[in-house]
Amino acid sequence: MAALALRAVTQSFLRRTGAGRRQPFLALGPLDVQVGDGEFVALIGASGSGKSTVLRLLAGLMEPTTGEVRINGQPPRELQVQHSLGIAFQEHALLPWRTVAGNLRLPFEIAGLAADPQRIAGLIALAGLEGFEHARPAELSGGMRQRVAIARALALRPKLLLLDEPFGALDAVTRRRMNFELERIWLEGRPTTVLVTHGVDEAVLLADRILVLTQRPGRVRLDIRVPFARPRTAALMRTTEFHRLVDELTAALESA
Numbered sequence: 001m002a003a004l005a006l007r008a009v010t011q012s013f014l015r016r017t018g019a020g021r022r023q024p025f026l027a028l029g030p031l032d033v034q035v036g037d038g039e040f041v042a043l044i045g046a047s048g049s050g051k052s053t054v055l056r057l058l059a060g061l062m063e064p065t066t067g068e069v070r071i072n073g074q075p076p077r078e079l080q081v082q083h084s085l086g087i088a089f090q091e092h093a094l095l096p097w098r099t100v101a102g103n104l105r106l107p108f109e110i111a112g113l114a115a116d117p118q119r120i121a122g123l124i125a126l127a128g129l130e131g132f133e134h135a136r137p138a139e140l141s142g143g144m145r146q147r148v149a150i151a152r153a154l155a156l157r158p159k160l161l162l163l164d165e166p167f168g169a170l171d172a173v174t175r176r177r178m179n180f181e182l183e184r185i186w187l188e189g190r191p192t193t194v195l196v197t198h199g200v201d202e203a204v205l206l207a208d209r210i211l212v213l214t215q216r217p218g219r220v221r222l223d224i225r226v227p228f229a230r231p232r233t234a235a236l237m238r239t240t241e242f243h244r245l246v247d248e249l250t251a252a253l254e255s256a
Contacts, residue, residue, distance in 0.1 A: 002034035003192045009067035026217040028053050038190040042203035042210045050218030051196040055162050083111040086153030090165040094137040100148055101133045107155040127151040143174045161193040179205050200249045205232050212252045222252045
């Protein structure tokens with residue numbers, strides 16, 4: 001059984017017409033996608049292709065208009081109940097009055113669980129933030145804040161990790177560095193992961209598979225397995241093979 005499955009999924013929304021009426025339009029699908037346990041999948045596509053809608057469906061924040069979404073055979077809302085879902089967004093959403101350690105304790109508190117000091121210390125070490133345990137978000141760089149956000153998403157060892165443009169607000173140099181940090185952190189536990197990104201090179205660097213979505217309604221135009229071994233390195237990004245795959249995906253985006 002796939003860890004994650006979307007079967008004949010569509011998503012429609014209502015939009016206002018010139019007469020002030022609401023008219024349905026198909027934004028997504030039909031989608032048939034399966035993701036294996038521990039697989040890292042990237043979604044790329046133009047704005048409006050439905051990438052973030054897919055994440056909301058996987059997170060159980062909305063129900064599909066038709067079809068079904070299953071995580072380990074269960075509806076996504078079950079993962080919320082089990083506290084088995086981790087999410088990190090472009091905006092880190094850290095509580096500004098809490099320290100790094102305090103923000104990492106938050107998932108435990110929401111779940112009604114006792115925060116294990118060893119787990120918190122391990123997350124701080126995993127994110128490379130030793131010595132910043134008592135720092136507040138305003139005292140951290142943008143990259144450090146995003147590392148805290150990703151560590152927080154992993155705090156309860158989720159079965160599914162959803163990443164929505166987690167580095168989109170960072171400068172190019174910091175973003176590239178954070179790509180390698182994310183892979184390092186992800187390799188520690190290898191949760192099933194779906195990343196939404198506009199960066200083709202970012203998708204190639206991080207993912208096991210890349211799905212290219214068409215313009216609205218979003219459908220899978222291309223499903224490519226990334227052939228590079230892990231861990232990925234900066235040297236990989238200078239190879240002909242890496243650039244050939246980036247060019248292939250960019251061309252697919254332009255014709256989607």
